[in-house]
């Protein structure tokens with residue numbers, strides 16, 4: 001890890017060109033920003049490549065496709081419990097419920113864990129918002145305990161562990177990096193990143209998507225007509241997320257003195273890549289609110305860029321497509337809930353904390 005320079009304020013890169021430049025210059029902008037083990041997010045160079053290969057195989061298109069029927073089933077179950085014409089919070093209610101159940105089905109985690117995981121996510125977000133490092137560390141430890149128990153059950157053969165993995169948690173619990181078995185601490189770190197990537201982000205993504213749809217009934221109608229057109233639906237979802245990106249930023253640390261977009265950055269200085277601002281940079285997108293999926297796709301940074309580009313993209317897109325199209329199929333119209341108090345997330349999170357809409361059911 002490059003030692004950070006304590007007296008220097010962190011630099012926020014917000015322009016599209018500057019964020020791209022830093023995200024693609026892995027030598028100058030190191031991801032090793034914390035002393036805590038963070039696999040593979042906080043790794044650089046050859047070490048990052050070795051661990052990234054472990055993670056990538058769990059999220060390939062074939063595996064995501066195999067999981068899709070279960071994700072659709074989860075969305076349908078949740079929607080069946082929603083009455084016609086009432087106000088629903090699609091982030092705190094539907095989104096969170098969908099994210100935790102879809103993730104549990106993917107990883108083979110028991111239904112009893114849904115509540116503790118939702119509580120953990122809530123506390124983790126509160127700690128992140130507060131910026132209190134001690135609080136964040138304590139919450140990470142609480143999560144590690146939940147995950148360690150799950151992994152140990154597989155490592156000790158109480159669940160699976162007999163050659164053919166019974167679920168991805170079992171597979172990871174017996175996985176290798178090269179020829180070396182993964183350490184328990186590494187497995188826990190990988191699972192923590194998957195959970196953080198999945199639970200909070202997916203539910204906030206649902207807020208951005210459903211808000212856009214509720215504000216644009218003509219787009220809803222178009223998507224209902226083309227509900228089975230996967231490339232069209234995926235592109236529409238990516239573009240709604242570009243317009244209102246719920247994933248604010250990632251950190252780097254400069255390994256040398258460097259200048260980016262006229263800003264001098266010193267060796268050891270912390271740098272934030274602001275994906276939200278970059279994705280709304282008028283120099284690249286013109287009117288940032290303009291919905292132009294095809295035109296804007298090549299510059300869309302919702303899932304990052306460079307060696308750390310999100311490995312969960314295919315999985316996340318499948319989950320979001322499942323939830324969105326099931327929502328559209330179950331309704332004739334999604335409308336903003338008049339008078340409801342919708343809460344926006346605050347720094348360092350983005351997107352909605354709650355978003356209320358009325359579902360007019362079919």
Ligand code: HEM
Pocket residue numbers: 023031039040041042052055193194195197198201202205247250251275301302303304305307308309310311312313315316317
């Ligand atoms: C819609 C939801 C998601 C969004 C917007 C998102 C966004 C991102 C972004 C911007 C990065 C780049 C980080 C960087 O450059 O430092 C990233 C990395 C990562 N994401 Fe996601 N992500 C999402 C879902 C997921 C899911 C579902 C998973 C796993 C289950 C996941 C796991 C990861 C991991 C492990 C990394 C670090 C990769 C590395 O360092 O090589 N993400 N994500």
